[in-house]
Amino acid sequence: MVNIDIELFKSILAIESTSGGERSLSEWLKGRLEAPVVRRFEVGDGTENLLLTWGTPKVVFCTHMDTVPPYIAPRFEGDMVYGRGACDAKGQIVSMYAACKALEAEGELGFGLLLLSGEETGSFGAKAFAKEAFSATYLIVGEPTELKMVSASKGTKSFDLKFKGEAFHSGYPQYGRSAVSMFVEFMNSLDAAAFPEDPLLGATTWNVGLLRSDNPQNVLSPELSCRIYFRTTFASDEAVKEFMARPREGVEVSPRGGDMPAKYLTIPGFRR
Numbered sequence: 001m002v003n004i005d006i007e008l009f010k011s012i013l014a015i016e017s018t019s020g021g022e023r024s025l026s027e028w029l030k031g032r033l034e035a036p037v038v039r040r041f042e043v044g045d046g047t048e049n050l051l052l053t054w055g056t057p058k059v060v061f062c063t064h065m066d067t068v069p070p071y072i073a074p075r076f077e078g079d080m081v082y083g084r085g086a087c088d089a090k091g092q093i094v095s096m097y098a099a100c101k102a103l104e105a106e107g108e109l110g111f112g113l114l115l116l117s118g119e120e121t122g123s124f125g126a127k128a129f130a131k132e133a134f135s136a137t138y139l140i141v142g143e144p145t146e147l148k149m150v151s152a153s154k155g156t157k158s159f160d161l162k163f164k165g166e167a168f169h170s171g172y173p174q175y176g177r178s179a180v181s182m183f184v185e186f187m188n189s190l191d192a193a194a195f196p197e198d199p200l201l202g203a204t205t206w207n208v209g210l211l212r213s214d215n216p217q218n219v220l221s222p223e224l225s226c227r228i229y230f231r232t233t234f235a236s237d238e239a240v241k242e243f244m245a246r247p248r249e250g251v252e253v254s255p256r257g258g259d260m261p262a263k264y265l266t267i268p269g270f271r272r
Contacts (some may be wrong), residue, residue: 002095002102008032009094013074013083019121023047024064029065029115033097043128047117051134054100055109061099063092063142064119089119092142092233112136122158123259135221138265154201155232156258157240160225161186167215167222179224180213182250193243198233201261204240208228227256234261 011032017025026048030038035052042048047066067085074083081091093115100113118124143150162184169178187208195204207229215221232240237260244253266272 002098004094004098008097009081009091010074010076012083012090012093013085015072017065017067017085018069018071019066019118020045022117025065026115026117029093033102033113035113041129041132043117043125045118047125049117049125049129049198050115051129052097052100052110052115053112054104055111057112057136058110059138059140060112060114060136061140061142062098062114063089063096064116064125065090065093066117066120066125068120078140086242087141089144089173096140097140114139126132147271149266150264151266152200152234152263152271153261155261156236157230157232157237157244158256158258159228160256161228161246162252162254163224164252165220165222165224168220170218170220173220174221177250179221179250180215183213183224184228186248186251189247190243193239194246195236195239195243196233198235198261201233203231204230204232204236230258232258232261237261 008079008105011028013027015025015028015141023046026040029050029069031042033050033056037053039053040048041051050065054177067088067090070083070084072084074081076082083092096113100111103111116123116125116129133234161183163179163186165177165179165182190206209229211226211228213221213224232241239244241255241267244255
């Protein structure tokens with residue numbers, strides 16, 4: 001039987017740990033979570049990963065400490081829990097730690113709990129930890145999945161874009177070129193791209209962030225920059241890369257990397 005420590009859950013939720021500031025949570029957890037061995041690993045950006053082990057791990061539970069902004073203070077109403085990170089992924093920290101303590105109470109060894117930083121902004125903690133001399137046979141990752149076991153996940157592809165126009169008074173647009181209009185044209189072409197539907201992972205999706213163009217309202221924008229983030233499928237991953245590699249006048253595209261779509265081991269008896 002696994003018993004969830006509600007007070008521990010409340011304490012974790014009360015600590016703000018949006019990406020980049022999750023060290024406050026990792027410092028607190030180091031003094032609160034109990035295991036035979038607790039190790040910390042610097043990520044290199046001021047954050048750190050934590051690894052708790054019971055013997056030599058064959059199975060490692062894994063989730064992340066950072067959350068997306070903005071911070072939302074927790075509140076409990078009956079059986080409902082509200083607050084930033086309640087399900088992504090501070091609830092997983094508490095439940096996985098409870099599972100580890102239950103295994104410990106049964107005298108089991110050979111498992112661990114890995115808590116990572118920077119998951120929401122590029123999996124920087126995971127990429128840093130992958131360079132460590134550590135391995136285990138099975139990794140169980142906790143993410144919000146509707147209480148289902150995930151059989152596959154989408155890939156990611158991220159790009160920095162810069163649109164270079166020509167500034168001119170907005171009353172005479174024929175003498176200049178608006179970078180904003182170039183961005184709109186690009187987005188229209190992206191909407192019309194019709195990436196192939198994947199029978200397992202469905203449609204390809206994308207989001208634009210860090211959008212910036214500082215021109216005055218009465219001047220055509222000479223430059224616009226943004227970042228675009230794709231969630232790709234087995235059917236579309238290569239198509240997305242090919243689409244973004246097409247030459248476009250006045251548009252600079254800088255790939256930032258990403259991950260491939262992946263399939264995972266599932267266990268009978270669990271919803272998928």
